Amino acid sequence: MSEPRVSVVMSAYSPRYIRLALDSILAQTFTDFEFVIVDDSASAEMRALLGEYIERDSRIVVARNARNMGQTWSLNHGFGLARGELIARQDDDDISDPERLGRQAAFLEANPEIGLVGTQARIIDGEGRVQQQTTFPTTPGEVRSALLRDCVFIHGSVMVRHSWLRAVGDFDATLQPSEDYDLWLRLAEVTQLANLPEALYAFRIHTSSQSHRRRHTQMFNKALALERALERRHGAQAPAAQQANAARDYLEAAVASALNNEAEFGRRSLARALSLRPALLDRAEPLQGILDEYTAGQDAASGAVLVETVYGWLPDRSARLRRRQRRYVAGLHMRDVFRGLRERRPEGIRRDLWLGIRHDPRWLLNRGVLVTALRTLAGRR
DSSP: OOOOSEEEEEEEOOSSSHHHHHHHHHTOSOOOEEEEEEEOSOOHHHHHHHHHHHHHOTTEEEEEOSSOOOHHHHHHHHHHHOOSSEEEEOOTTOEEOTTHHHHHHHHHHHOTTEEEEEEEEEEEOTTOOEEEEOOOOOSHHHHHHHTTTSOOSOGGGOEEEHHHHHHHOSOOGGGTTSHHHHHHHHHHTTSEEEEEEEEEEEEEOOTTSHHHHOHHHHHHHHHHHHHHHHHHHHTTOOOHHHHHHHHHHHHHHHHHHHHTTOHHHHHHHHHHHHHHOTTTTSSSHHHHHHHHHHHTTSOHHHHHHHHHHHHHHOSOOOHHHHHHHHHHHHHHHHHHHHHHHHTTOOTTHHHHHHHHHHHOGGGGGSHHHHHHHHHHHTTOO
16 A cells, blocks of 8 residues: 555544544545544544544544543554654644645645644634634744744644654653644754645634633643743753743743632742743733733623732732732723723622722722712712
């Protein structure tokens, strides 16, 4: 049997969306591929479903785990089974456009200096509705620079040369669910990486996805992967701006830990952040910028609990930081005051108004707040 040019590797765990994922690969206009699926579900339902597809298409190769081993282990196993010179990823809840494999294979053939190529992606919800589209950098130089700030690839969209994957090693399971970011960083040290400008992949985010459930671990391990990459490349002389990127990710891990009631993990994340960048909290923006992202969808009371939890973990409880905490909480309450006025929802306005002023009396210098306070005192809404 001749070897296929491309091996598509998938870890299969949930049957919820997998038919869409399978059908999207089998409908590719590029046909010289094998489809290596590692069944990590250990379920009769998945066995029957994949058996149905094996009967339909001889390009499908299924390996079954005796028990659930996790996606990282399963993908590494799938890489070991792959025979193609190129390896493409596909997640079991995502969808590839029909032209995806062909476009990526042609790009790598035309650009032998590039070892991995991803695509832009449409971000979809559990019902398949498009929420947004990625705008990742495309050229090797842009990707190399941006990768030291963030992961600029959708994991399931990438195609990599098998030879480079063998050279740098598989996924590091100790860094899941940021094992992909670690691998891209290692590949960037030996070859060039790129993204196609077209959105050829639909990446699904839903309540059971790893990115949704394990944000605190994901951000901690992302920071750890970047910290290790900087050490490999620069030793003890890593650029301060790049160290700051890792420190900020540790800081976000702490905030996400507070949402998940992971106090020990949160304190450890904060300690790593401050160890890497002791001056991280000299300015308000790093922490408050992250808090803005996490409190945007919360009411003031819930946001205040999150803020108080994170600030309570800080080893330095200086008067300056206590003032910063009070002012931030005041801002949350005032945000709800103005939202209630704008939406003509008077419930809770009085409470939030006085809590905001109590935490930061300077709000009385705001004309709108002062007028609202006077009207409230007068018993008017």
